[in-house]
Amino acid sequence: MTTKHEQIIQYIESLDVGYKISVRQIAKELHVSDGTAYRAIKDAEAKGLVNTIERVGTVRIEKKQRSDIEKLTFAEVVNIVDGNVLGGKEGLHKTLNRFVIGAMKLEAMMRYVEPGNLLIVGNRDNVHRISLERGAAVLVTGGFDATEKVKQLADRLELPVISSSYDTFTVASLINRAIYDRLIKKEILLVEDMLSMNQKLIYLFEHDPVSYFHEKVKETGHSRYPVVDESNKVVGIVTAKDVMGYSANESIEKAMTKNPITVTPKTSLASAAHEMVWEGIEMLPVVNDQKRLIGVISRQDVIKSLQYIQKQPQVGETMQDLSFRGFVEATDRQGNILFRGQVTPQMTDSLGTLSTGVLTSIITESSLRVLRRLRRGDLSLQNLSLYSLKPVQLESSIEIIPKILDLGRKQAKLDIEVIHENQVVAKAMMMAQTIER
DSSP states (O other): OOOHHHHHHHHHHHSOTTOEEOHHHHHHHHTOOHHHHHHHHHHHHHTTSEEEETTTEEEEOOOOOGGGTTOOBHHHHHHHTTOEEEEOGGGTTSBOSOEEEOOSOHHHHTTTOOTTOEEEEOSOHHHHHHHHHTTOEEEEOTTOOOOHHHHHHHHHHTOOEEEOSSOHHHHHHHHHHHHHHHHHHHHSOBGGGTGGGSOSOOOEETTSBHHHHHHHHHHHOOOEEEEEOTTOBEEEEEETTTTTTOOTTSBHHHHSEESOOOBOTTSBHHHHHHHHHHHTOSEEEEEOTTOBEEEEEEHHHHHHHHHHHHTSOOOOOOHHHHHHTTOEEEEOTTOOEEEEEEOOGGGBOTTSBBOHHHHHHHHHHHHHHHHHHHOOSEEEEEEEEEEEOSOOBTTOEEEEEEEEEEEOSSEEEEEEEEEETTEEEEEEEEEEEEEOO
C-alpha cells in the first residue's frame, strides 16, 4: 500500500510539463495536510520533477536523463542569476540548447540566435522582439525592464523573458559555472545508473519458511536475498550460510541477518563499493526514502560499472584536479617518484601561506598516482594524518615525495614528505583502500 507521500509524488509525475502546482492545491486535491504536501513537493524538486521560482511558483519540468544533465531549463536559469520573470512564464519548463551573448550589431547577432537558445543582452527592445520571433528566450542584464509589447509576445510564444541585476559577463559566468558543475556530477556514477543492469528483483518475506529460500536458490542460482516485511521495507538479508542448521519449516526471520546495510539510488558507486569491500559483503539492497526495496546491487555489478566509467572521456575538473594542475612528475636520486610544483595565489589562505586543505588535496592526489602505478583498481582514501611543520609562502616551489611502506591486497600504507628548499615542511601518513577489479 502506497503512503500519502508516494501518492503525491505519483500525482506530480502524472502532471503535464509546465503545469504550476502549489502546496494548497496539492493538499486540497489529495486530501492531505499542508505539511505533507510541502515535504512531497520538496522531494519532487530533489528528484528533478519540479522547479520552484521566487515570485512565480512551482512548475512541473521534464526530468532530465543523466546524458542531458548539463542542460538547464529556463526555470533553473532564473534561480541561478537571481532573475525576475517579466513574461513567458508558461515556457519556464523548456530546456535551453545554448546561450548567446548579444555584444555585437543586430545583423551579426541574429546569425547565432536559433530556436531553443537564450540570448543574453542589455536594454535593446528591438533585439528582444526579434529574438523571441526567432524562437529564443531573452535574459535582460543590468536590471532593465522590457516593453509591454515584448512581454505580451513572450506570453503568446511561451518563451521566457528574464531580467537580472547582474551584468552580462557575470550572468554568463554564473550559467557556465552551473553547467560545469553538472558536468562533474555527470561523471560520478550513482547507484541509480546501474539499477537497470540487474535481473528481475527477487526477495523473501520475513515470515516465509526456510524451504522457500532453497527453492529460490535452485530457481535462480543466487544464494543471497533481501528480506522485506509486509510493507516492502527491508528488514534483513539472508544467505546460504545464514540458513545452515535451520529446518525447512522455520521462518526466514529467525535465520536472517537483521538491520542490513542499505544504499539509496543517489549513493555513489564508489561509496557502495567501499562498503562492500570494508564489510566483506557481496550484495546491497537499494531502498527509497521510505526504506522500501527498489533493487539490489552486487559487488560484481559495481566493479563492472566503475571500469566502464573509467573508459569514458573526462568532462570536468574537480577542485583536486585544479589544485594539482601545475605539478609535474619527476624522480629523485634514490629513484623515488616525486611531484614538483609552485604555490599559486589560489592555493593560499588569508595569510598568504599554502592552505592546509589544498596541501591535503595535493598529498592525496600524489599518493594515489603512485599507488596506481603498482595496483590496478579503484582507490579511496581511508585515513590521513597530516603534520604541518613550517608555513609555505606564496610562489614557493615544493616537492611531494610519497613512499609506500606497505602494500597489501586490500590496503596500502604510505609515508609522504613535503620538501621546500631542501627542508621538510610537512609530513603525512596515509592509508588507502583498494577495490580490486
